[in-house]
Amino acid sequence: MSEKPIPVITIDGPSASGKGTVASIVAKKLGFHYLDSGALYRLVALAAFRQNVALDDEQSLANLAAKLDVVFDGGEIWLGKDKVTDEVRSEKCGNGASVVAALPEVRAALLARQRDFCQLPGLVADGRDMGSVVFPDAGTKIFLTASAEVRAERRFKQLKEKGVCAIFENILQDIQERDKRDSARSVAPLQKYADASLLDTTKLTIDEAVDVILKRFE
Numbered sequence: 115m116s117e118k119p120i121p122v123i124t125i126d127g128p129s130a131s132g133k134g135t136v137a138s139i140v141a142k143k144l145g146f147h148y149l150d151s152g153a154l155y156r157l158v159a160l161a162a163f164r165q166n167v168a169l170d171d172e173q174s175l176a177n178l179a180a181k182l183d184v185v186f187d188g189g190e191i192w193l194g195k196d197k198v199t200d201e202v203r204s205e206k207c208g209n210g211a212s213v214v215a216a217l218p219e220v221r222a223a224l225l226a227r228q229r230d231f232c233q234l235p236g237l238v239a240d241g242r243d244m245g246s247v248v249f250p251d252a253g254t255k256i257f258l259t260a261s262a263e264v265r266a267e268r269r270f271k272q273l274k275e276k277g278v279c280a281i282f283e284n285i286l287q288d289i290q291e292r293d294k295r296d297s298a299r300s301v302a303p304l305q306k307y308a309d310a311s312l313l314d315t316t317k318l319t320i321d322e323a324v325d326v327i328l329k330r331f332e
């Protein structure tokens with residue numbers, strides 16, 4: 115008898131589209147595991163900053179990626195002995211992640227680690243290539259997006275709530291540059307593929323977006 119496949123929901127989309135927020139709520143509601151794949155690329159960038167590895171030194175970055183000593187513990191992220199939960203969320207790590215993520219050897223070094231998250235009773239995975247490369251057989255594939263202006267507004271509000279000083283125009287420019295880099299690269303580019311269903315949250319609340327995904331999963 116063949117084993118029942120592990121249910122997987124993939125949520126791909128551009129920066130600040132709400133992937134992390136929505137994916138973690140969906141995972142919680144279903145009692146599934148959650149993979150924040152962007153955090154792995156952010157951790158590679160952070161490890162590179164700490165060890166003075168240049169962001170274009172593909173082989174050294176791939177070695178860092180393969181050896182990442184990372185623990186996801188509830189909402190916290192540990193790199194070796196350091197709690198780096200807040201540091202990996204910084205714009206510096208986000209932009210660094212977008213640069214190292216364009217390197218094929220780095221992506222290859224992170225592939226098995228991401229697939230290891232696929233365990234019973236199920237997985238919700240968010241990123242840029244979850245449905246296209248990492249979990250191509252996923253039963254539910256969502257492409258989550260919103261207009262760049264709305265995403266920038268949400269990020270601006272999020273940073274303000276954290277007490278981080280930010281300028282709206284810079285955030286918008288940053289988001290547009292990251293969209294371009296993540297979509298234009300030759301390996302695993304951010305795209306809406308034909309087998310993913312579009313969810314534009316420009317006019318939706320977080321709860322509404324969660325409900326749509328749960329309905330599509332059912």
Ligand SMILES: Nc1ncnc2c1ncn2[C@@H]1O[C@H](COP(=O)(O)OP(=O)(O)OP(=O)(O)O)[C@@H](O)[C@H]1O
Nearest residue numbers: 128129130131132133134135268272315318319320
């Ligand atoms: N539908 C929504 N309505 C209003 N705010 C939202 C919505 N979805 C997400 N947000 C808010 O937008 C901000 C960015 O969301 P989040 O960090 O989940 O995006 P992300 O796509 O995971 O970003 P990144 O790719 O940079 O990791 C958060 O403050 C979140 O609460």
Ligand SMILES: Nc1ccn([C@H]2C[C@H](O)[C@@H](COP(=O)(O)O)O2)c(=O)n1
Nearest residue numbers: 151152153155211212215241242243
């Ligand atoms: N599956 C993934 C996840 C992330 N990246 C890259 C591209 C992003 O700009 C960067 C940070 O991701 P975020 O935390 O903002 O989701 O990492 C990728 O290429 N593939």
